[in-house]
Amino acid sequence: MTTAPSGSTTPTDWTDMTSTDAPTTERPAAAAPQDASAREIDVRVDRASGRYLPEVPTPVIECTDVDIFYGQFRAVHGVSLVYGKNEITAMIGPSGCGKSTVLRSLNRMNDLITGARVTGKITYHGQDIYGSDVDPIEVRRRIGMVFQKPNPFPKSIYDNIAYGPRVTGMKVSSMDDLVEESLRGAALWDEVKDKLKQSAYGLSGGQQQRLCIARTIAVRPEVILMDEPCSSLDPIATARIEDLMEDLRKDFTIIIVTHNMQQAARVADRTAFFTAKAAEGTGDRTGQLVEYDLTSKIFSNPADRRTEDYISGRFG
Amino acid sequence: MSSITAAGGPPAAGAPQGGRRGQSFDPSSLARHSPRYGERAVMVVLQGAAMLSVLVTIGIVVSLLLPALSFFREVSVGEFLFGTRWTPRFPGQESYGVVPLITGTAWTTAIALLIAVPFGLGAAIYLAEYAAPRVRKVLKPVLEVLAGVPSVVYGFFALTFVAPFVLEDLLGIEVGTFSVLSAGLVLGIMIIPTVASLSEDAMSAVPSSLRQGSLALGANKMRTTLRVVFPAAVSGIAASIVLALSRAVGETMIVALAAGTQARVVTGATQPGQTMTGFIAQTATGESTPGTLSYNTLFAVGLLLFVLTFVINMISIRLVRRFREAY
Numbered sequence: 001m002t003t004a005p006s007g008s009t010t011p012t013d014w015t016d017m018t019s020t021d022a023p024t025t026e027r028p029a030a031a032a033p034q035d036a037s038a039r040e041i042d043v044r045v046d047r048a049s050g051r052y053l054p055e056v057p058t059p060v061i062e063c064t065d066v067d068i069f070y071g072q073f074r075a076v077h078g079v080s081l082v083y084g085k086n087e088i089t090a091m092i093g094p095s096g097c098g099k100s101t102v103l104r105s106l107n108r109m110n111d112l113i114t115g116a117r118v119t120g121k122i123t124y125h126g127q128d129i130y131g132s133d134v135d136p137i138e139v140r141r142r143i144g145m146v147f148q149k150p151n152p153f154p155k156s157i158y159d160n161i162a163y164g165p166r167v168t169g170m171k172v173s174s175m176d177d178l179v180e181e182s183l184r185g186a187a188l189w190d191e192v193k194d195k196l197k198q199s200a201y202g203l204s205g206g207q208q209q210r211l212c213i214a215r216t217i218a219v220r221p222e223v224i225l226m227d228e229p230c231s232s233l234d235p236i237a238t239a240r241i242e243d244l245m246e247d248l249r250k251d252f253t254i255i256i257v258t259h260n261m262q263q264a265a266r267v268a269d270r271t272a273f274f275t276a277k278a279a280e281g282t283g284d285r286t287g288q289l290v291e292y293d294l295t296s297k298i299f300s301n302p303a304d305r306r307t308e309d310y311i312s313g314r315f316g
Numbered sequence: 317m318s319s320i321t322a323a324g325g326p327p328a329a330g331a332p333q334g335g336r337r338g339q340s341f342d343p344s345s346l347a348r349h350s351p352r353y354g355e356r357a358v359m360v361v362l363q364g365a366a367m368l369s370v371l372v373t374i375g376i377v378v379s380l381l382l383p384a385l386s387f388f389r390e391v392s393v394g395e396f397l398f399g400t401r402w403t404p405r406f407p408g409q410e411s412y413g414v415v416p417l418i419t420g421t422a423w424t425t426a427i428a429l430l431i432a433v434p435f436g437l438g439a440a441i442y443l444a445e446y447a448a449p450r451v452r453k454v455l456k457p458v459l460e461v462l463a464g465v466p467s468v469v470y471g472f473f474a475l476t477f478v479a480p481f482v483l484e485d486l487l488g489i490e491v492g493t494f495s496v497l498s499a500g501l502v503l504g505i506m507i508i509p510t511v512a513s514l515s516e517d518a519m520s521a522v523p524s525s526l527r528q529g530s531l532a533l534g535a536n537k538m539r540t541t542l543r544v545v546f547p548a549a550v551s552g553i554a555a556s557i558v559l560a561l562s563r564a565v566g567e568t569m570i571v572a573l574a575a576g577t578q579a580r581v582v583t584g585a586t587q588p589g590q591t592m593t594g595f596i597a598q599t600a601t602g603e604s605t606p607g608t609l610s611y612n613t614l615f616a617v618g619l620l621l622f623v624l625t626f627v628i629n630m631i632s633i634r635l636v637r638r639f640r641e642a643y
């Protein structure tokens with residue numbers, strides 16, 4: 001798959017990014033230690049090249065020993081990992097290994113599935129998001145989500161963006177400005193600026209998906225979860241979304257599930273590899289985290305044999 | 317029809333292609349192997365069914381129209397539509413102003429909708445969006461059974477329970493045995509299941525991906541329901557209300573039993589009154605000789621009922637087209 005050349009891949013750009021990191025972030029706590037502990041990593045995969053990353057991510061979301069059940073069925077077992085601030089974290093692995101399940105548990109979207117249950121601990125800035133006093137709506141305001149299939153509302157392009165700010169009661173001085181800003185943020189403005197009042201269903205699949213991203217960033221979350229956001233798109237639309245993610249990384253923390261290893265290699269700072277293991281007694285295939293590391297490491301020098309097999313296409 | 321004749325085209329083009337491949341049997345031939353008589357027969361039967369229902373409808377309209385036309389030869393349309401005295405069976409002082417019957421129908425229908433729309437939609441929202449699947453599995457069939465209770469049962473209920481106990485004793489509203497209020501209330505109860513069940517279908521049919529999209533933005537459930545699910549389901553919801561409305565306008569037993577038989581202009585909910593259907597039921601069961609004016613009156617009222625229902629349907633289809641958010 002080819003990636004469209006992007007302005008953000010020029011060698012000077014990353015310095016630019018780190019220096020502008022603090023002012024553009026609403027919660028500045030994360031930027032400082034990142035610079036302090038910055039360490040050059042040789043990442044030889046496409047766009048990820050030349051990026052400084054701390055050895056240990058600055059945690060935004062942290063999973064500790066997480067198990068996720070659907071009724072009696074344990075879909076995921078023993079996941080512990082830290083999603084870093086302003087990083088793109090990819091979760092890869094064969095289908096059915098629980099990537100979506102883990103992703104949905106991060107903003108409590110799995111509450112919507114009857115019988116879904118999480119044990120262990122998932123924290124957002126140290127707060128247990130499954131704590132008894134936590135409102136899942138508040139969680140989702142801070143941790144937004146983009147779905148596998150574009151799911152714009154059957155409303156106008158404008159109303160799709162304005163919906164989130166309106167229903168969450170965001171104080172907005174000018175909705176028009178916010179809509180424009182969000183559409184620009186999702187690299188969609190130029191394509192739709194003349195038809196904001198038209199139905200979002202008139203857009204192409206790739207445009208719809210960027211609209212969904214625009215809609216998500218309109219409510220200013222800190223984290224954006226993406227579940228195979230490109231799986232229904234053609235390569236060109238995919239490349240545009242990948243470019244977009246690179247831009248969004250400056251302002252948001254992105255966690256992406258992808259079926260596509262090249263995509264993870266291209267966009268992600270860190271990659272978590274999951275696989276499913278059949279339980280001895282029941283034969284239930286339970287997902288587990290095999291390895292989590294810098295993307296460069298995962299793809300060039302994985303520590304686990306199973307990762308290597310998967311990366312090299314020997315299974316999955 | 318057209319698909320079958322159109323399919324006849326390709327074989328000529330397919331044959332030479334098969335020859336080019338040079339195989340003994342012809343896997344690439346697009347020619348039809350069998351004439352498919354079965355398919356054709358099924359189509360004819362289905363076509364017949366469709367035609368039959370159209371013909372029956374036309375037949376009904378015609379049989380309604382002819383006696384109604386003879387009625388209007390004796391009574392002018394203006395007198396019929398705008399006259400406020402309805403005394404077709406008072407020898408010597410017959411008057412054919414249908415306004416009293418229209419007010420009777422309007423009152424009972426309006427009261428019925430006032431009851432059925434909020435309760436029906438509330439029930440639908442609860443079932444589609446809030447109820448646990450197990451609860452829904454039990455309640456939905458109950459609702460559908462309720463929709464099938466014979467209306468004479470409801471009429472009896474209005475007469476013997478709602479009017480004397482609920483309205484007079486419990487709520488302290490002075491109504492007689494007959495009132496458009498008690499008829500309308502019970503009519504409303506009767507059509508709640510229609511509104512609830514069909515609206516629930518419409519809301520459940522909205523893809524859950526839309527709900528998830530809304531919830532993932534931090535919208536709560538009520539806002540998601542009202543601002544995403546509801547607009548997306550509005551055509552089905554409107555259809556349920558229109559159907560319920562048509563049932564209320566056309567319902568006979570309840571109003572015949574509970575509203576009364578005095579055809580007079582109704583100006584308050586506690587008054588008795590006669591509806592269009594109530595009049596038809598009362599008159600049709602009495603003796604009227606075909607061809608007489610009193611007989612033709614039935615058809616004039618029937619035609620009016622038909623036209624009203626038709627107009628209501630047309631208007632609501634227009635409205636729905638304008639407001640729906642098709643997914």
Ligand SMILES: Nc1ncnc2c1ncn2[C@@H]1O[C@H](COP(=O)(O)OP(=O)(O)O)[C@@H](O)[C@H]1O
Pocket residue numbers: 070075093094095096097098099100101102113285287
């Ligand atoms: N809503 C659900 N109800 C029950 N089981 C589910 C549900 N969603 C996923 N699962 C099961 O959980 C496991 C992991 O699924 P999923 O997270 O979708 O995997 P992935 O996204 O990695 O392909 C699979 O065995 C799947 O069948």
Ligand SMILES: [Mg+2]
Pocket residue numbers: 099100101227257
């Ligand atoms: Mg998945």
